[in-house]
Amino acid sequence: MVEDGYDRVESPMEIEALLEALMAPGGASLQLEDAGGEPLPVLVMDHRPGEELQLDISAIREVAGSLQRGRPFRLLGRSQGKMVRTSVLSMQACQDDEGRLVCRSDYPRSLEVLQRRETFRAGLRLGMEVGAILRTIEGGGRAIQGDLKDLSLEGCRLELPLAAGGLLGEVSVPLEIELCFPDGTRYAVRQASLRHRHADMERRVIQAGFRFEQGGAEQERKLWYFVRAIEQEAARHVEGDDASRLPSPLFQASVSASPTIGRRNMCRYATPMAKRLSRVAGYLDAQLLELQQGGEVSSVQLSRHADLLLSLRDEDREGLLFATRCLHEETWLVRHCLSVAVQLLDLLQDASPPRELCKAIAASAMLHDLGKALLPNELWEQASPSDEERQRMREHVAALGPRLRHCHWLAGAVRASVVERINERLDGSGYPQGLGDEQLGELERAAAVVDVGDAMRRDRADRPAWSVQEVQRHLVAHPEAFDARWVRRYCRRFGRYPVGSLVRFSSGTLGWVQGLDDSGAIARVQLTETVGPPTDELGKVLQGDVSQRLGEVVEEVVVGV
Structure with missing residues (x-):
């Protein structure tokens, strides 16, 4: 077992069989090892077992120079329902071949295979926040915000406010899920379907699981990048103060990022x-x-x-x-x-x-x-x-x-x-x-x-x-x-009526106490017409000698929040 839950494969026959699957179009990506960045498109053209791999990197010519100078990389992909990555590789030579940039790299001495469940699901740990916007694709494009709880290539789990119940009730409506990371990165999965949901009335949330429809190689590459970034950041959080891993760029908050997206952002x-x-x-x-x-x-x-x-x-x-x-x-x-x-x-x-x-x-x-x-x-x-x-x-x-x-x-x-x-x-x-x-x-x-x-x-x-x-x-x-x-x-x-008390004045007016003077008398109150927890529909704020305008307080109205 190696770090992050991967199993090492060293059998030459198993390595060859897994590499065969990476040779399919869209079957592999290249990730620069020392940058931890987004996987880049690459084509595994051929392989000579035990000797070398032949790669087409025409789509990523901008990194050819650094690869030729020895910058390490890995190949990532899926094979037999498992996540596969090679050991760290280096490029040996590159040449133009009828407009394509074809390179030779060393052959992996081992592969690392992630096979926890059929598809690995990366869970967000305490302190990791990724917002999500759930939208209907048809019918006016209604949207509701929530929090991402885990992610895989096949789907995700979101935590949504109870208000999402109406939207989720229309299970036949096609949905879009947009993931919103702290650094400002946003990515939308265009086709998702509800698989299950559970309402937690104490926390006033709905836990909902979604399945992603097949979106092609590009969607798979993107989601795999996000899954690995979440896994990397989660490992740092487990290590706590002693974390030696580099932070994932996706979780580095940016001042230019869009306003916070999440379940509590929907609350008033x-x-x-x-x-x-x-x-x-x-x-x-x-x-x-x-x-x-x-x-x-x-x-x-x-x-x-x-x-x-x-x-x-x-x-x-x-x-x-x-x-x-x-x-x-x-x-x-x-x-x-x-x-x-x-x-x-x-x-x-x-x-x-x-x-x-x-x-x-x-x-x-x-x-x-x-x-x-x-x-x-x-x-x-x-x-x-x-x-x-x-x-x-x-x-x-x-x-x-x-x-x-x-x-x-x-x-x-x-x-x-x-x-x-x-x-x-x-x-x-x-x-x-x-x-x-x-x-x-x-x-x-x-x-x-x-x-x-x-x-x-x-x-x-x-x-x-x-x-x-x-x-x-x-x-x-x-x-x-x-x-x-x-x-x-x-x-x-x-005081007798602390900040946060709902009181009724002799005029019949209700108000939430928001400030007291040095003697403990009410000096600021926000008016309301309803008995219930304070919301964004409160009325105007009065300051100063409140009793002169509203009369004396006749009672506290108990609101047990």
Whole structure:
């Protein structure tokens, strides 16, 4: 076995048989070994077993000079339903033959064959983003954006928003799939047909598999280039910080590339900040799936998105607080973890912690509950869980721990406080260790208050969401469990009607709180006519003495998002 899952073939008879298939028109491509670039068209004209290959490179004369100077290359192709590549070769001589440029190269001592399944399927890993546009070819050319999840020469799997259900329902309509890579490369497969689909209502997505119709040698060459580039980049992501492979050019973002294409690009967000925060939510959603599939927390991606969260906070803290209430299309786990991260950072700002500490706190809070995704989903759907089920729920902390082993940059003390001890209580009634007052530090005390405060404001299977006043009363009423100093700071920092609350004024007007003054009074509100999660259809923003224009607040309208 060689790298990337290829098997080496060294038998002369097998090599000869496989090379025969590469001699068909369009059966082979040439790839420059030291560039990792796109396969180039080449014709294998003849071969003398054990001695040399004869190649027609008339279509790629521009590289003839570098090949003659010894630039290494491989031949790629398909044979007997398998992906084949030669060992590294070099050109021996080239000459014009009646207008064709014919060359001789050394004969491959071995071939490498990829035979994982009939056709290799390259899967995108966490941190790899390729957008896709699904279009109907007829009937007005309707289109919807999604994310590529895996690709082969025969088809692909896309993750699409639920809104794609109508388009996919018309299975007889011919489809086109355009792949959009970070460097700006775009390629459309003109004929695709739906093979299967599955709706994930929790994540509000459709997983859909498509089969590509035969598009000829050019389509095959292009798709094989993309498959290999995805495989190459995925290998780098597996290696993480120690990656020695060169990055694939397709995954190097270009400033001149078109606007981002993808599933979340189709979502309508209440504010620009919410749209930007959705990138962090997208990372957490992908990380959650990676964990469910047996993977671990990506150190690189966690670091990158913790930095992004801090930069959003530095830009507009109140805008970020409101944005956490606008991600209703995300799973409850993603929404809760993001909110706890943002609120905990905000609560700790009076202490002015160093930026590296803030980053570790943000990263730990973003992860703190993801272990719940590693337990059966039915546990979290129980309206009246038994004692045994409640005990099982507490295993989420231990389930996540081993998946963090590669996050060496994450301070162990911070991780212990926010990930492992956020559910502990002063009276020893918490979990997983049942620690008490003297064993709990300031960070876990603060984190516990924020965690419970956010969780109670969200709908749960065993109860509806609580109002802010109910949450604060509960925290104040239980000093045996929650640190009274941190409860007071929490109530003072976020106020009676925190940013992200929906309130009704005495005039009957509804508005989302988006800013408070130094005394905690509402200083900015965005009007709405509906009770529900904030969308891009909110009304105008009022600033200043809001009560003078709308009257006093008479109630909070609870929206358990």
